Amino acid sequence: SRIRSADSRVSPAGKALQERYRLGSLLGRGGFGRVFAATRLSDGAPVAIKGVPRNRVRHWGELPDGTSAPLEIVLLAKVSTGFPGVVQLLEWLELPRYIVMVLERPERCQDLRHFIRARRLLPEEVARELFRQVLEAVRHCTSCGVLHRDIKPANILVDLDTGQAKLIDFGCGTYLQDTAYTHFAGTRSYSPPEWTQLGWYYGEAATLWSLGILLHQMVCGEHPFRRGQNITWDHQLSLPQRLSQECQDLIRWCLSVHFLDRPTLEDLLCDPWVQDIPHP
Numbered sequence: 001s002r003i004r005s006a007d008s009r010v011s012p013a014g015k016a017l018q019e020r021y022r023l024g025s026l027l028g029r030g031g032f033g034r035v036f037a038a039t040r041l042s043d044g045a046p047v048a049i050k051g052v053p054r055n056r057v058r059h060w061g062e063l064p065d066g067t068s069a070p071l072e073i074v075l076l077a078k079v080s081t082g083f084p085g086v087v088q089l090l091e092w093l094e095l096p097r098y099i100v101m102v103l104e105r106p107e108r109c110q111d112l113r114h115f116i117r118a119r120r121l122l123p124e125e126v127a128r129e130l131f132r133q134v135l136e137a138v139r140h141c142t143s144c145g146v147l148h149r150d151i152k153p154a155n156i157l158v159d160l161d162t163g164q165a166k167l168i169d170f171g172c173g174t175y176l177q178d179t180a181y182t183h184f185a186g187t188r189s190y191s192p193p194e195w196t197q198l199g200w201y202y203g204e205a206a207t208l209w210s211l212g213i214l215l216h217q218m219v220c221g222e223h224p225f226r227r228g229q230n231i232t233w234d235h236q237l238s239l240p241q242r243l244s245q246e247c248q249d250l251i252r253w254c255l256s257v258h259f260l261d262r263p264t265l266e267d268l269l270c271d272p273w274v275q276d277i278p279h280p
Contacts, residue, residue, distance in 0.1 A: 212254025
């Protein structure tokens with residue numbers, strides 16, 4: 001592996017990595033670096049090892065003990081409180097050329113993108129259970145002062161044995177603030193219209209927009225705006241008639257073009273469709 005060969009001969013941290021973990025297959029790669037499956041040698045537990053080249057780390061922060069660390073690690077440390085819906089950071093190591101994160105990894109798991117693709121689309125009851133878990137994970141992050149900023153199927157891991165959904169990849173995350181953000185990080189096709197048209201967004205409203213896209217992808221099997229159409233201020237979203245009216249209403253509410261028209265996170269958590277409360 002590039003991570004191992006590039007660094008481990010020279011650094012004590014690299015040696016520690018080799019002594020504690022056995023690296024397996026490549027799970028994914030992106031602008032951030034690479035993620036490998038690995039096994040913790042002490043107890044055989046499956047883990048994921050994410051290596052990010054140091055020169056790609058743009059933002060640093062401070063851990064509670066005063067240690068300087070990449071912002072992604074600072075945010076992960078804030079949300080890694082044992083909450084099951086968010087991936088847990090087990091440890092991190094600083095190598096000469098790489099920052100390495102060791103993360104929990106369920107034995108049998110699939111990201112939600114592949115989970116949906118394998119089924120073409122999800123029945124409402126399956127989508128509801130996963131969507132509710134994602135909402136609770138977002139609420140957990142919010143309570144820890146963290147904004148994820150890149151909610152999409154590829155960043156949600158589904159444990160195939162338990163059905164537990166986990167929010168992963170905090171590489172685009174930032175600290176939660178009440179004022180508007182004027183810098184975007186995340187996936188452009190999930191960015192809200194206020195960002196593309198006005199150049200600013202509020203954290204919760206932008207999150208709700210991406211959650212609307214996520215729910216649409218679950219129950220329709222595709223991104224609502226992937227045909228490249230521009231979202232206009234009078235945009236009308238057409239949804240398949242097979243969806244329950246409650247589910248359609250919820251997607252349209254989240255995808256309200258004006259950010260003030262979208263629900264809050266608490267509105268969503270209390271929504272009858274999310275709560276599975278039958279209509280009279």
